[in-house]
Amino acid sequence: xxxxxxxxxxxxxxxxxMLDAALRDGTADRRCVFELFGxxxxxxxxxxxxxxxxxxxxxxxxxxxxxxxxxxLRDERVVDAATLDxxxxxxxxxxxxxxxxxxxxxxxxxxxxxxxxxxxxxVLETLALSVLNHDSAVATAAARMSVAAGDRPxxxxxxxxxxxxxxxxxxxxxxxxxxxxxSNLEAGRAWGIPTMGTAAHAWTLLHDTEEEAFxxxxxxxxxxxxLLVDTYDTREGVATAIRVAGTDLGGVRIDSGxxxxxxxxxxxxxxxxGATGTRITVTSDLDEYAIAALAAxxxxxxxxxxxxxxxxxxPTAGMVYKLVARQDSAGAWVAVAKASTDKASKGGRKAAxxxxxRGTATSELIVVxxxxxxxxxxxxxxxxxxxxxxxxxxxxxDAAFEGHEGVEAAREHHAFAREExxxxxxxxxxxxPAIPTVYADAADxxxxxxxx
Amino acid sequence: xxxxxxxxxxxxxxxxxMLDAALRDGTADRRCVFELFGxxxxxxxxxxxxxxxxxxxxxxxxxxxxxxxxxxLRDERVVDAATLDxxxxxxxxxxxxxxxxxxxxxxxxxxxxxxxxxxxxxVLETLALSVLNHDSAVATAAARMSVAAGDRPxxxxxxxxxxxxxxxxxxxxxxxxxxxxxSNLEAGRAWGIPTMGTAAHAWTLLHDTEEEAFxxxxxxxxxxxxLLVDTYDTREGVATAIRVAGTDLGGVRIDSGxxxxxxxxxxxxxxxxGATGTRITVTSDLDEYAIAALAAxxxxxxxxxxxxxxxxxxPTAGMVYKLVARQDSAGAWVAVAKASTDKASKGGRKAAxxxxxRGTATSELIVVxxxxxxxxxxxxxxxxxxxxxxxxxxxxxDAAFEGHEGVEAAREHHAFAREExxxxxxxxxxxxPAIPTVYADAADxxxxxxxx
Numbered sequence: 001x002x003x004x005x006x007x008x009x010x011x012x013x014x015x016x017x018m019l020d021a022a023l024r025d026g027t028a029d030r031r032c033v034f035e036l037f038g039x040x041x042x043x044x045x046x047x048x049x050x051x052x053x054x055x056x057x058x059x060x061x062x063x064x065x066x067x068x069x070x071x072x073l074r075d076e077r078v079v080d081a082a083t084l085d086x087x088x089x090x091x092x093x094x095x096x097x098x099x100x101x102x103x104x105x106x107x108x109x110x111x112x113x114x115x116x117x118x119x120x121x122x123v124l125e126t127l128a129l130s131v132l133n134h135d136s137a138v139a140t141a142a143a144r145m146s147v148a149a150g151d152r153p154x155x156x157x158x159x160x161x162x163x164x165x166x167x168x169x170x171x172x173x174x175x176x177x178x179x180x181x182x183s184n185l186e187a188g189r190a191w192g193i194p195t196m197g198t199a200a201h202a203w204t205l206l207h208d209t210e211e212e213a214f215x216x217x218x219x220x221x222x223x224x225x226x227l228l229v230d231t232y233d234t235r236e237g238v239a240t241a242i243r244v245a246g247t248d249l250g251g252v253r254i255d256s257g258x259x260x261x262x263x264x265x266x267x268x269x270x271x272x273x274g275a276t277g278t279r280i281t282v283t284s285d286l287d288e289y290a291i292a293a294l295a296a297x298x299x300x301x302x303x304x305x306x307x308x309x310x311x312x313x314x315p316t317a318g319m320v321y322k323l324v325a326r327q328d329s330a331g332a333w334v335a336v337a338k339a340s341t342d343k344a345s346k347g348g349r350k351a352a353x354x355x356x357x358r359g360t361a362t363s364e365l366i367v368v369x370x371x372x373x374x375x376x377x378x379x380x381x382x383x384x385x386x387x388x389x390x391x392x393x394x395x396x397x398d399a400a401f402e403g404h405e406g407v408e409a410a411r412e413h414h415a416f417a418r419e420e421x422x423x424x425x426x427x428x429x430x431x432x433p434a435i436p437t438v439y440a441d442a443a444d445x446x447x448x449x450x451x452x
Numbered sequence: 453x454x455x456x457x458x459x460x461x462x463x464x465x466x467x468x469x470m471l472d473a474a475l476r477d478g479t480a481d482r483r484c485v486f487e488l489f490g491x492x493x494x495x496x497x498x499x500x501x502x503x504x505x506x507x508x509x510x511x512x513x514x515x516x517x518x519x520x521x522x523x524x525l526r527d528e529r530v531v532d533a534a535t536l537d538x539x540x541x542x543x544x545x546x547x548x549x550x551x552x553x554x555x556x557x558x559x560x561x562x563x564x565x566x567x568x569x570x571x572x573x574x575v576l577e578t579l580a581l582s583v584l585n586h587d588s589a590v591a592t593a594a595a596r597m598s599v600a601a602g603d604r605p606x607x608x609x610x611x612x613x614x615x616x617x618x619x620x621x622x623x624x625x626x627x628x629x630x631x632x633x634x635s636n637l638e639a640g641r642a643w644g645i646p647t648m649g650t651a652a653h654a655w656t657l658l659h660d661t662e663e664e665a666f667x668x669x670x671x672x673x674x675x676x677x678x679l680l681v682d683t684y685d686t687r688e689g690v691a692t693a694i695r696v697a698g699t700d701l702g703g704v705r706i707d708s709g710x711x712x713x714x715x716x717x718x719x720x721x722x723x724x725x726g727a728t729g730t731r732i733t734v735t736s737d738l739d740e741y742a743i744a745a746l747a748a749x750x751x752x753x754x755x756x757x758x759x760x761x762x763x764x765x766x767p768t769a770g771m772v773y774k775l776v777a778r779q780d781s782a783g784a785w786v787a788v789a790k791a792s793t794d795k796a797s798k799g800g801r802k803a804a805x806x807x808x809x810r811g812t813a814t815s816e817l818i819v820v821x822x823x824x825x826x827x828x829x830x831x832x833x834x835x836x837x838x839x840x841x842x843x844x845x846x847x848x849x850d851a852a853f854e855g856h857e858g859v860e861a862a863r864e865h866h867a868f869a870r871e872e873x874x875x876x877x878x879x880x881x882x883x884x885p886a887i888p889t890v891y892a893d894a895a896d897x898x899x900x901x902x903x904x
Contacts, residue, residue: 009638010616012609014649016637021651021672027658034654059616072641118658125652126636129612130619157464160581161768164462164511166615167582184578185468186461189524197466199473200577202486202775205788206479206570220473232791306768315767316613316758323654336657339684 007059008069008087012126013078016087019119020079023086028119031333033325033349036098036112036128038105042137042314044430047421049143049414050111051173052135053101054406056128057397060092063127092120096392099352101401102176102414103387104421105136106364108437110350110388111319118326125321133319134166137311138173141288143418144312145304146178147426148291153301155196157183157283158309170309176410179308192404201255204231214244224250226281229266230257238266242273251279251300259284260297267298287312288428325349335368346439353384354420354435361420364437385420459511460521460539464578465530468539471571472531475538480571483785485777485801488550488564488580490557494589494766496882499873501595501866502563503625504587505553506858508580509849512544515579544572548844551804553853554628554866555839556873557588558816560889562802562840563771570778577773585771586618589763590625593740595870596764597756598630599878600743605753607648609635609735610761622761628862631760644856653707656683666696676702678733681718682709690718694725703731703752711736712749719750739764740880777801787820798891805836806872806887813872816889837872 022028041048065073065087073079073087094116105111112128114121145154156174159167159182171187181194188195199217207213214227223245229237229252241252252270254262259282270278282294283303291302311317324347325335335347346368353365365384391398400409418426425434474480493500517525517539525531525539546568557563564580566573597606608626611619611634623639633646640647651669659665666679675697681689681704693704704722706714711734722730734746735755743754763769776799777787787799798820805817817836843850852861870878877886 007616009636009641010611010619011637012611012635012649013637013640013647014635014651017649017673018651018655021655021668022658024672025664025668027668030658032658068641072637076640076647078637078647118654122654125654126611126619127616130614130616133613134615134618159462159464159578160773161585161770162582163586163615163618163621164459164579164582165617166586167462167578169615183464183466184461185463185465185524185530188465188528189461189520195465195528195530197464197469199466199470201790202570202574202577203470203473205775205790206474206482206484206778208780212477216473216477216479220476221469306770310767315762318613318758321612323657326658328660338653338657 006064006066006069007062007127008065009072010127010130011123015123015125016073016079016083018122019086020083022118023083028117030118031327032116032118032121032323034114034121034125034321035110035324035350036114036132036319036321037108037110038317038319039345040107040318041433042318045140045144045314046425046427046431046434047140047143048105048136048317049139049177050099050101050103050105050132050136051139051176051410052131052169053098053112053391054401054403054410055135055169055172056131057096057392058402059127059131060124060392061395061397063092063124065090086119090120090123091395092116092124093395094120094392095390095394097388097390099387100389100413101406101410102139102412102417104417106433106435106437108346108366108439109364110352110366112391113349113388129319129321131169133316135169135173136317136319137314138170138309139177139414140317141312141314142174142177142179142308143414144288144428145291145308148288148295148428149302150295152299153181154179155181155183155301155303156308157197157303158305158307159184161306162309167309172407174308176407176414178414179304191407193407198226198253199228201228201231204228210237211240211244214241218245223248226251226253226279228253228255230254234262234266235269238269239273242270242275242278247273247275247278249275249278251281253281253283253303255283257284259290259299260294263294263297263299292428320345352387354387355384356420357383359420360422361425361435363435365440366437367440458516458518458521459514459579460517461524462579462582463575467575467577468525468531468535470574471538472535474570475535480569482570483779484568484570484573484775486566486573486577486773487562487776487802488566488584488771488773489560489562490769490771491797492559492770493885494770497592497596497766498877498879498883498886499592499595500557500588500769501591501629502551502553502555502557502584502588503591503628503862504583504621505550505564505843506853506855506862507587507621507624508583509548509844510854511579511583512576512844513847513849515544515576517542538571542572542575543847544568544576545847546572546844547842547846549840549842551839552841552865553858553862554864554869556869558885558887558889560798560818560891561816562804562818564843565801565840581771581773583621585768587621587625588769588771589766590622590761591629591866592769593764593766594626594629594631594760595866596740596880597743597760600740600747600880601754602747604751605633606631607633607635607753607755608760609649609755610757610759611636613758614761619761624859626760628859628866630866631756643859645859650678650705651680653680653683656680662689663692663696666693670697675700678703678705678731680705680707682706686714686718687721690721691725694722694727694730699725699727699730701727701730703733705733705735705755707735709736711742711751712746715746715749715751744880772797804839806839807836808872809835811872812874813877813887815887817892818889819892
């Protein structure tokens, strides 16, 4: 068994050195607003998918410094004694509002807004970004595959191509974005995701003949199982499969070769043998483009590995966590932002809305405020859907977003949000975001300036 | 605190369905040899770096099915009652030999050889691949960055761009491959890796002026700290930094802009101000190519984030875990391999050697055997270094490869192995592997056929 561990050291050292210095100079208690957002969508994607939120809420609750963590920080002289005292009783007591898990996002979308003192909010940066950047990258790729697959079921089976814990998170993110099952048993246990899988090539190689392997598998798993037919010769494999299982065989899996060609050959052979109901699953190095290319092939379901768990070329969503507003020494709120030209960001607290025209999204409307007026109502006169919900209050997560229930809610919300996209937003080719990001000033929400 | 968890469900469901069927048909007890290897190097890389071995050995020891795991498997009907009984007392009791952590690898290198019954060895596939594929992808990218950086120190600071647990593994892998420190505190605690970091832009933005932020940081961390100077205007930031800290300031960090240009300007300004000993650290979206391009710039150290933790375009090493030999029903050993054309592999147990010419590597020599003759001596007459060591015996890891000690040994071994590469093997451009993989038959090791 792995040792019980706090999440508190999943943190870049500079978060704690800043905390240390802030406790000395009195700025630690300044109320702050940090925002987690992406400056752009990666690789010409037309939308991003928020994932990881439910995981993050639980991890933030577990973000406590125990004896082990404090001893390490003391021994390594990362912080001084006063800071150790602060950390010993630390828990995040602030609030988090943000996009629902499964929601779509666009450049500048305020995915999370974290409010609290500087001290309590700054230390969450690394953990929040680790979770959201990884999970959202996977979910975004998975959603594109789900679009490409249409009504055909998709299974995630890439655990072996991702770090062992990230693999579980990846299975969860893919499920939220439209996959139907995973090979990863821990994802089944931890998140309630349906698990699948029957046999690998090792199963056939273990036996003296392919026929023995198939016969044994059917005895154990029944005729409705899926037999892997490409270990030696696919045509012989299919013939053996039907000879052993009969024409009621559930499915065959093909894991190599030129898939459109092989799928067509296998379908014809199955039909010829009378196994017209036997399904074909393909699993060899698929990504969204390969899936799209198989749309006209007689394939019944897809298994996707490497490409989904690695974000199909974009393994991290590139989101950042930035201080956007804080109190000054007199307690007044100030919007702040880095000024450097290539990494500039927009200061101020934000409210976000998806404007709609007869149910189809037309823009990501972000209302910026220097102060704290009621942003939630600032743009409510428009035909728009408010995108932010309260995720955490006084450091306590809203239970609806956690656990198995949170995963199912996220999956449903994703399907709902994707329905709002204009059709061009679903294309796989590189392009601009499906809808523009439009900024407005809370003081004058009628005056909208495009900033896409 | 996160709950104590077994690693046993970090497993694809089909490993357990195969186990279930094998326990029924009597093949579960057949002795087997599984091999973990890469068919090719990714993206025109000239060498790969093995990483994750030390982590994996500990995780395999923790691969036990407790009440939680068994309950899940029973409730989900993944396996039958007999298999649950088997899993309840399961521990891996076999042996693992393989490449030392930090070693270089090439196409076909037998990185791990796992021996045991089919039942006990097949279930380790997913976990072994998750760990080795992730960690080796990071280490391989890190080694290229280390080559590009030459004598300048490299720090890993990409935790926020990787899943929260993979981030720790990535820090460890980068350190093994030549990085000197990490921002990740958990990597410091868990693996003894030096940690670093001072302040982010939020630190400057928190304060009413940049000067106040710098003054406070110096009071907390001393004059030898590194000040981040690009929040507003880099030229003013540098001037403020030296005005506040004096010419003994340890360093300045630049995180944006055209780095060769900015580094030269900052160096000139620092020298002009008399701060000739103040170091320059750059940290903006660096990869091995950007580092190489800065070789002639006045930069003292590099901080690398996204690109190293995501394997610089190759987030997974693409290794596979294949059954290569097994006993038949009469107990005789049989070499086995999948025959499909695009994923064929080479059956049989293997011994691996790096042949050398006056200390420079000339080939990866892999001696294949259908049986179990003493492969370790098969090629010992050559000028060659044997690449395999015993990592685990009767299910117990060799302690020298685990924990902090294992990390330090791996880092040393990597530096040693990299020294053997021919100079062309260190170039960053895409090419064939630095040395060819040469297969030989144990029965006739004088007759060597190239298979590169």
